[in-house]
Amino acid sequence: MADAKVIPFGEEPRTKRRGRRSPAPGRTKRAASLTPVPAPRPESGGRPESEEPATPVEGPPQEGGGGWERKVAHGLNFLRRRITGDYEVDDFGFDKELTDQVVMSALRPFYEKYFRVEVRGIENIPEKGAALVVANHSGTLPVDGLMLQVAVHDHHPAGRDLRMLAADLVFMLPGINEISRKLGHTLACAEDAQQLLERGEVVGVMPEGFKGIGKPFSERYKLQRFGRGGFVSTALRAGAPIVPCSIVGAEEIYPMLGNSRTVARLFGFPYFPLTPTWPWLGPLGLVPLPTKWTIQFGEPIPTDGYPAEAADDPMLMFNLTDQVRETIQHTLYKLLVQRRSVFF
Numbered sequence: 001m002a003d004a005k006v007i008p009f010g011e012e013p014r015t016k017r018r019g020r021r022s023p024a025p026g027r028t029k030r031a032a033s034l035t036p037v038p039a040p041r042p043e044s045g046g047r048p049e050s051e052e053p054a055t056p057v058e059g060p061p062q063e064g065g066g067g068w069e070r071k072v073a074h075g076l077n078f079l080r081r082r083i084t085g086d087y088e089v090d091d092f093g094f095d096k097e098l099t100d101q102v103v104m105s106a107l108r109p110f111y112e113k114y115f116r117v118e119v120r121g122i123e124n125i126p127e128k129g130a131a132l133v134v135a136n137h138s139g140t141l142p143v144d145g146l147m148l149q150v151a152v153h154d155h156h157p158a159g160r161d162l163r164m165l166a167a168d169l170v171f172m173l174p175g176i177n178e179i180s181r182k183l184g185h186t187l188a189c190a191e192d193a194q195q196l197l198e199r200g201e202v203v204g205v206m207p208e209g210f211k212g213i214g215k216p217f218s219e220r221y222k223l224q225r226f227g228r229g230g231f232v233s234t235a236l237r238a239g240a241p242i243v244p245c246s247i248v249g250a251e252e253i254y255p256m257l258g259n260s261r262t263v264a265r266l267f268g269f270p271y272f273p274l275t276p277t278w279p280w281l282g283p284l285g286l287v288p289l290p291t292k293w294t295i296q297f298g299e300p301i302p303t304d305g306y307p308a309e310a311a312d313d314p315m316l317m318f319n320l321t322d323q324v325r326e327t328i329q330h331t332l333y334k335l336l337v338q339r340r341s342v343f344f
Contacts, residue, residue, distance in 0.1 A: 092192070093181030096161065103183060104153055111150045114290050115249060119155045121297035124243055127158040130197040131300065132235045134324050135245035136223055136332065137206035137213045140254035140273045142166075143288060144247050148204060149183070151295050163196050164204045165189075169270070190234050197238035204245075205231045207321075214259070214271040220251035221336060223329050229321035232303075236311040236320075241300035244324050246331035249293030252342050254278070291342050294335050298327055 078101060081087050089095045111117050125131055135148060145164050152162040165188035171177045186192045188205065196203050206212065207226035215224060235242050258274035278285030301324065310316050 089182075092163075092184065092186045092196075094161075094163070094184035095182040096184075098182050099161070099184065100153075103179070104150060107146055107150050108154070111147055111154075114288075115147060115293045117147055117151060117249075117293040117295060119151045119295050119297075121299075122151070122155045123157070124297045124300055125152065125156055125160065125202060126241065126300070127156075127160075128200065130200050130238055130240035131202045131243055132193075132197065132231060132238075132240050133162065133202060133204040133243045133245050133297070134231060134328070135204065135206050136221075136247055136328055137208040138215070138220065138247070139213060139250035139288075140256050140275065141288075142170075142213060143253060144250040145204070145206065147250075147293065148245070148247065148295065152202065152204075160202050162204045163201050165193055165206075167209060190230055193231070193234045194237060197234065197240045203240075207231055210270040214256070214273070216259070217251070217255040217257055221248070221332050223325055223332075226321050226325050229317040232317045232320045232324070233311045235303045236306055236317075239304035241302050241304075242320070242324055243300045244298035244327040244331070246296050246298070246328050246335060247293065248295075248332060248335040248339065249291045249342075252291045253288035255289075289343075292339075292344055294339070296331055296335060298331060301327075 078097075081097075087095065087097050125133065133148075133152075135144070138144060145166075149162045149164060152160055161184055163184045163186065166180055166185045167188055170180050170185065171187060186196065188209075193203055193205070208224045209227070211224040215222075232242070254273065254275050256273045256275055260272040260274060264270065264272040275285065277287070301320070303320075306316070
């Protein structure tokens with residue numbers, strides 16, 4: 001499918017605005033205006049005997065009819081391309097058309113209406129060129145990664161796409177694997193991240209991994225270890241700026257009160273959460289709480305001023321990793337102090 005191409009939507013002809021009266025049948029508007037009009041006669045009340053009053057003709061509704069027609073046409077064109085394979089994906093499986101028109105449209109109601117996400121500092125992501133967005137991870141299920149993608153997609157002035165690095169487990173689950181690839185996710189390894197950054201993409205990483213997303217509710221907003229700083233090494237090799245990102249609100253959507261390690265080992269999961277609603281309410285327990293979110297992007301940390309061998313300096317990687325982690329943690333505390341309520 002890598003050699004397929006996207007066929008742009010065809011433009012629908014614009015509907016001309018029609019007036020309240022239309023020319024007589026068989027005439028154009030110009031011809032009608034050039035036709036001599038007989039002089040009015042007193043007995044006809046000022047109207048020629050040969051003419052009858054014109055009946056007003058209502059034109060089609062401009063907003064409703066034309067808009068729906070275009071939407072239907074676009075939808076049919078989209079389905080045709082999906083069926084015939086006339087769309088493109090990149091080497092990692094990213095399907096931009098499907099992401100823009102289907103996935104983002106499905107996620108946007110949760111983003112805007114349910115979690116009411118507030119975005120700050122989006123201008124800290126460069127308008128072009130590579131960047132590495134490093135964010136905290138929480139919430140029992142990786143909903144924060146999806147909302148982060150919507151934030152960049154919808155609010156960045158250049159409409160950039162965030163390419164998330166995901167854990168191995170994501171690409172082992174049937175169905176989840178395919179949709180993650182379509183969304184632009186790729187394996188959280190140095191090789192894939194390096195290749196994306198060299199292409200000038202915006203890459204997102206959550207270094208806490210399962211330690212962050214699966215931590216108990218009592219440790220909310222306390223950052224876990226950021227691994228060995230591999231993301232710093234990748235950014236140094238590509239010369240890409242590191243943009244710290246702090247997410248408040250995701251910790252409370254599934255308050256994790258316990259962890260059934262036996263069930264987790266049985267299914268091969270890193271943890272099996274026990275929340276106030278899951279698994280006691282069955283599928284209803286998967287409904288997240290409608291918390292109020294804030295996503296703040298901090299000032300970028302440049303990496304292009306370091307020499308080429310800096311990527312192999314363990315002390316430098318440790319210092320930069322600690323700087324990014326402390327920036328995110330400090331911003332989290334600041335946002336929590338400013339927050340009025342978990343839900344408002």
